Amino acid sequence: MSAIVRIRLLASCYLSPALSRTAPRHSTGMLGMCTLSTTLGSGAGEDEIERIRHEFEDAKRNYLSIPAAMKDMPKMDPQGIYVNKNVKLDDLQVYGFDYDYTLSHYSDHLQCLIYDLAKKHLVNELKYPESCLKYEYDCSFPVRGLYYDKLKGCLLKLDFFGSIEPDGCFFGRRKLSLTEIKELYGTRHIGRDQVRQLVGLMDVFCFSEACLIADIVQHFVDAKLEFDAPYVYEDVNQAIQHVHRSGLVHRKVLAEPQKFLIKNSQVFRFLKTLRDKGKKLFLLTNSPFYFVDGGMSYLLEDQHFDGNSWKELFDVVIAQANKPTFYNSDHPFRVYDTEKDTLAFTAVDKFLPNEVYYHGCLKSFLQITKWRGPEVIYFGDHLLSDLRGPSKAGWRTAAVIRELEDEIGIQNGDSYRFQQVFMLYA
Numbered sequence: 135m136s137a138i139v140r141i142r143l144l145a146s147c148y149l150s151p152a153l154s155r156t157a158p159r160h161s162t163g164m165l166g167m168c169t170l171s172t173t174l175g176s177g178a179g180e181d182e183i184e185r186i187r188h189e190f191e192d193a194k195r196n197y198l199s200i201p202a203a204m205k206d207m208p209k210m211d212p213q214g215i216y217v218n219k220n221v222k223l224d225d226l227q228v229y230g231f232d233y234d235y236t237l238s239h240y241s242d243h244l245q246c247l248i249y250d251l252a253k254k255h256l257v258n259e260l261k262y263p264e265s266c267l268k269y270e271y272d273c274s275f276p277v278r279g280l281y282y283d284k285l286k287g288c289l290l291k292l293d294f295f296g297s298i299e300p301d302g303c304f305f306g307r308r309k310l311s312l313t314e315i316k317e318l319y320g321t322r323h324i325g326r327d328q329v330r331q332l333v334g335l336m337d338v339f340c341f342s343e344a345c346l347i348a349d350i351v352q353h354f355v356d357a358k359l360e361f362d363a364p365y366v367y368e369d370v371n372q373a374i375q376h377v378h379r380s381g382l383v384h385r386k387v388l389a390e391p392q393k394f395l396i397k398n399s400q401v402f403r404f405l406k407t408l409r410d411k412g413k414k415l416f417l418l419t420n421s422p423f424y425f426v427d428g429g430m431s432y433l434l435e436d437q438h439f440d441g442n443s444w445k446e447l448f449d450v451v452i453a454q455a456n457k458p459t460f461y462n463s464d465h466p467f468r469v470y471d472t473e474k475d476t477l478a479f480t481a482v483d484k485f486l487p488n489e490v491y492y493h494g495c496l497k498s499f500l501q502i503t504k505w506r507g508p509e510v511i512y513f514g515d516h517l518l519s520d521l522r523g524p525s526k527a528g529w530r531t532a533a534v535i536r537e538l539e540d541e542i543g544i545q546n547g548d549s550y551r552f553q554q555v556f557m558l559y560a
């Protein structure tokens with residue numbers, strides 16, 4: 135049996151059909167051997183044949199060690215807590231929480247709802263063609279952290295270094311090939327000039343926006359209509375803003391909480407444990423109070439605790455905080471009357487239990503609470519509103535990234551692990 139045939143047989147023992155399509159072509163070892171063997175002409179000397187035989191034996195040994203190496207590779211816990219800096223929990227006295235996608239989690243129905251409300255706004259108010267109504271939210275399309283290129287009309291996924299990922303450029307719903315990306319952008323790297331034309335779609339709330347932008351672009355493409363890409367963003371964003379600012383989405387969620395909100399009793403247990411251990415707790419959210427109140431009451435309705443309201447779990451409750459501006463502004467806090475839905479005119483110089491505060495800023499928050507930066511940890515889901523802003527105040531931050539559960543699940547799968555070991559050893 136020739137070296138090449140044996141190599142192919144070996145490879146086919148380990149490579150699943152999908153994987154064999156995607157096996158890294160640049161890797162040395164087994165695949166490198168194939169190239170080498172093609173140089174084997176009839177005039178090859180004994181030395182060269184011996185060298186190739188050695189290389190083949192090495193590669194075979196490496197290949198055979200893959201299953202054992204895979205077994206030794208530790209799996210990650212999809213529900214684990216991962217740290218990039220040591221935190222001494224004893225030093226943390228104050229625990230702050232964002233609300234949406236941090237304490238409360240939503241089903242995909244929420245994105246469908248935002249998408250549908252915004253789509254109707256585009257058609258009814260901004261006079262987009264009625265045919266746009268046929269589009270529906272596709273939860274398999276968006277991921278967190280996309281960019282929309284307002285000039286070129288493309289949705290982009292950039293890597294850590296600011297280059298467009300090979301599968302990460304869509305015009306409408308069509309993925310562009312590497313050749314098309316190069317034609318459009320010159321190189322895959324996004325330079326400084328081009329960065330200015332990008333808008334970030336940073337959090338999970340942006341999933342519906344990303345999908346709607348892509349569908350509207352696709353609509354113009356399919357209808358062979360000329361369109362100006364910046365307007366697509368402006369109009370879709372206006373529609374999305376309307377859905378949030380008018381409270382349409384909040385009212386619909388509260389009308390059917392069981393459809394939209396996902397209960398998780400561990401959240402309550404965690405808050406209660408912190409409270410019992412004498413920690414200070416605060417809630418800092420951009421949502422209006424009635425939305426948080428309705429959501430928390432639903433999420434904690436099965437939990438029996440001594441207090442009358444979920445509010446008693448927190449020392450300070452701040453709603454409509456306007457993050458990330460909250461961290462840099464001088465806005466005063468205002469007491470919110472939950473019965474009358476009005477804001478008081480008196481200055482806030484202390485936080486009282488059971489009161490609700492609106493607006494405010496980090497400076498006043500620190501003056502009133504006297505909480506020192508390193509004793510505070512803040513949990514949130516938004517890169518700018520919950521993570522970058524607070525860390526400027528010296529707070530520790532904890533990112534809640536729900537989709538990591540799926541990502542880690544994929545990384546724990548045999549196919550992914552095989553590829554990792556293959557690249558390391560083969």
Ligand SMILES: Nc1nc2c(ncn2[C@@H]2O[C@H](COP(=O)(O)O)[C@@H](O)[C@H]2O)c(=O)[nH]1
Nearest residue numbers: 232233234339375378379418419420421422
């Ligand atoms: N005006 C806008 N409001 C938005 C947008 N995306 C989300 N939201 C609303 O913000 C809060 C999120 O609150 P937090 O608890 O995570 O701080 C929630 O009420 C959303 O409806 C937007 O693009 N514009």
Ligand SMILES: [Mg+2]
Nearest residue numbers: 232234235515
């Ligand atoms: Mg949030």
